[in-house]
Amino acid sequence: MRQATPLARYLPLALAASLAACGGSGHDNTPSNGNDGPEPPASMTFAQRCAQLAGKDVAPGSITSTEVLEATSGQPQTCVAMGEIVSSPTSTIQFRADLPEDASWNTKLVQMGGGGYNGVIRPPEMIDGLAGGNIRALGYAVISSDSGHQDPTGDFKFALGNPSALDNFAFNAHPQLLKAGLATLQALYGAAPSRKYFVGISTGGREALLQAQRFADSYDGIVAGMPVVDYSIVNQKGIAIAQAAFANGGAGWLNPAKVKLFDSAQLAACDAQDGLADGVIANTAACQFDAQALRCPGGADSGDTCLSDPQLATVELMRTRTSLPAPVANGIATAAPLGVGGEASALGWSVMQLGMSGTTPASVEFNFANGYLKYGVTSSPTTDLLSYVPGTYAQQWLALSDKVNATNPDLGAFADKGGKLILFHGTSDHLVPPAYSSDYYASVVDRLGQARTDSFMRFHMLAGVGHTGSGYLFNALAALDGWVEKGQAPQTLISASLAADNKTIVSSRPVCRNPAWARYNGSGDVNSAASFVCATS
Secondary structure, eight states: OOOOOOOGGGSOOOOOOOOOTTTOOOOOOSOOOSOOSOOOOTTSOHHHHHHTTTTOEETTEEEEEEEEEOOBTTBOOEEEEEEEEEEETTEEEEEEEEEEOGGGOOSEEEEEOOOTTOOSOOOGGGGHHHHTSOTTTTTOEEEEEOTTOOOTTOOSGGGTTOHHHHHIIIIIHHHHHHHHHHHHHHHHHSSOOSEEEEEEETHHHHHHHHHHHHOTTSOSEEEEESOOOOHHHHHHHHHHHHHHHHHHHHTTOOOHHHHHHHHHHHHHHHGGGGSOOSSOOOOGGGOOOOGGGGBOGGGSOOSTTSBOHHHHHHHHHHHSOEEOSSOOGGGOOEEOOOOSSOTTSTTSHIIIIIOSOSSSOOOHHHHHHHHIIIIIISOOTTOOGGGOOTTTTHHHHHHHHHHHOOOOOOOHHHHHTTOEEEEEEETTOSSSOTHHHHHHHHHHHHHHOHHHHHTTEEEEEETTOOTTOOSEEEOHHHHHHHHHHHOOOOOSEEEEEEOTTSSSEEEEEEEOBTTOEEEEOSSSOTTSGGGEEEEOO
């Protein structure tokens, strides 16, 4: 499977969410079963019923506007209802419900997670890669929200002096959204959904895990992809990388040519360890490339054909597990290494961690960490990330972690109620390290035991996929639905790599249960999943 290419619609957007024990409006956040309220008149057309949703109370929210999308080839007529939940005087959750016409509705609901620091509503198309295609054509009703604030910049400024908005972003928006979503379905269809699923990636993956941890009775099944298990971990690592790269006038910064130098050398050393030299390192555990082989003579920078000692120090920081300067929730004391492979890709080191300038920090992670530090940790917009002293404001780091983290391994209540959970991560994630997912999975096994964990949870790694992916199809939703509906526990899944049109399938690979990886069997079409087996050695 080829390394993922960027797709702007999948990149993290903004951030927010909040109700609250603190500053909340007093709404009951226990999700309704959706059976309250009158059934819609049978004599009305679907479009008329959709139009009549406007202005309707769907406690704890209300519908503000509606639009009917006419049926097209491959997707049914759909009612799009926009609404809002006034969670507190300082935090309003805006939401969207996409509801297919009655004959096309499969009676199931998918609640979408958000992205980045939220602040915008994600449309259903942003889930397509995880649903195997156009989710509208599959007949699901879909609900999503901005998590309690409106800001597409994703700078975390919403959290400054606004505990209600922070709580909504952290954990409290989705229970309110579910309750309003169920009321919206009841108002249109006169029925509750037969199944409720939550699907999220990145921040949405964190939100997905939180539903299983905090709201175990809410969903029948959950897909958690590449979860930002705790921003306090990810951002402390990001601060350390930025400070290493930009100290002493940027002596530790790697330009794209040097990143490519490392990527190519590592690929040459590790690519074939999975049985096929195809540009993807599937057997990441076996890849032990020593970056010191790229050291400039004497350690001083002498151009793009080698790495200086300060640059090697930055590389080492990105590739190793390091101690956290400030403690975080659930006893986590280390920050994991970044992913393996794709360091020079469009979702690699330059975009995610280092930026394109050695004098002006401007990477995805720098921006995330900068806002989180200023508006969440120090509560001072003048804080300078590059001069911040790691380990200071330890109580603030911990307090934020207590709110936003999704690292609680006790999923016993979710397992007891029959819920199913699919967790996955990309091996080449250079924003949210894949080891956070493997660490979390291991913690669940430690807590509940392997047999009990296997009864409700699966963990898969997608080889060569960067953060949020893009350019691939991974039908995790179908696997989840089959597990919930038919008891078909997923084993090896299939992921398809897409061409530049994001539609045409170029190749397919098995997506093995961790710690197994896809090994080429030595013969057959290298672009077919049938030519690979899941292996552990």
